[in-house]
Amino acid sequence: MPQRVTHETAQCPVARAVDVIGDRWSLLIVRDAFDGIRRFNDFQRNLGLAKNILSSRLRELVTHGILEIVPAAEGGAYHEYALTQKGRDLFVILVSLRQWGEDHLFEDAEPHSVLLDTKNNKPVRKLEVTDAKGRLLDPSEAFVRKVAS
């Protein structure tokens, strides 16, 4: 009986993270949330995904504590979806995906959207993995210590 494999109890944080946000829509919904989108219909129009899928993804994101349902800003009868702190902490992941995409998924002359900082209107700096002292770290200079089992 093939049901979806889960890594909920994995000891590797990467596996658990992929389990929560590793699908084709969740991170795009979060990206839109960072762009200020908060309403069901706005997500739906902007992403162009089916309403039933959006509904199920929003429910999962709320269940995982990445989004929360809040009363509409203008006080109407409708509600909105807002990022929690856990959701805002996905910012680094989105930036890393963005930078990798910029570097490897566009032709040289091909236009793409850019992430700027509000104050200077300049692109965000390239993310770097560094050691405890702040020195740049090559993937070959790092290793995963597994937890004793």
Next chain:
Amino acid sequence: MPQRVTHETAQCPVARAVDVIGDRWSLLIVRDAFDGIRRFNDFQRNLGLAKNILSSRLRELVTHGILEIVPAAEGGAYHEYALTQKGRDLFVILVSLRQWGEDHLFEDAEPHSVLLDTKNNKPVRKLEVTDAKGRLLDPSEAFVRKVAS
């Protein structure tokens, strides 16, 4: 006729990146590749996924230029899968997923694997999004400039 939605031609690098590596297995295969795994059976045993799925994911990763097929290190008849530069550049993404997972998907006392730098045996530093001058940037201080359409 519902076939998978694609973001191959999106102008947002996040969308294109999610299109390529946004599924439940690709990033875990890449993670294992960083851990030194190179052979089909080793991936399969380590990840515990069905062989047909592994086969199709490896093929996709090779097609996207993230892995490449190389002759076996010991010179046998078999071949191996090795990360390309494009694949090694996924390191930051894996680290960002790992750090978010560590922060939000484990109980305080729950053990998890840790990424250490080889030289000092100390955990890698927390990734930070900074502006062009290296100043820490809050998500609220950044915005996406869309490309003219």
Next chain:
DNA sequence: TCCAACTGGTTTCAACTTGAAACCGCTTGA
């Protein structure tokens, strides 16, 4: 006040994807 349009979904159903298991030809090692 009334009604049309919009909001935020759920339901239905077919197509597509995933997963387990069986199978298969080639290589390696004892």
Next chain:
DNA sequence: TCAAGCGGTTTCAAGTTGAAACCAGTTGGA
């Protein structure tokens, strides 16, 4: 030589995705 391992492919059932239709409650404009 021959059994076990490697690197897959095939088959088929079950699960997931997507499009479209539908629906109750809300809002806005005449």
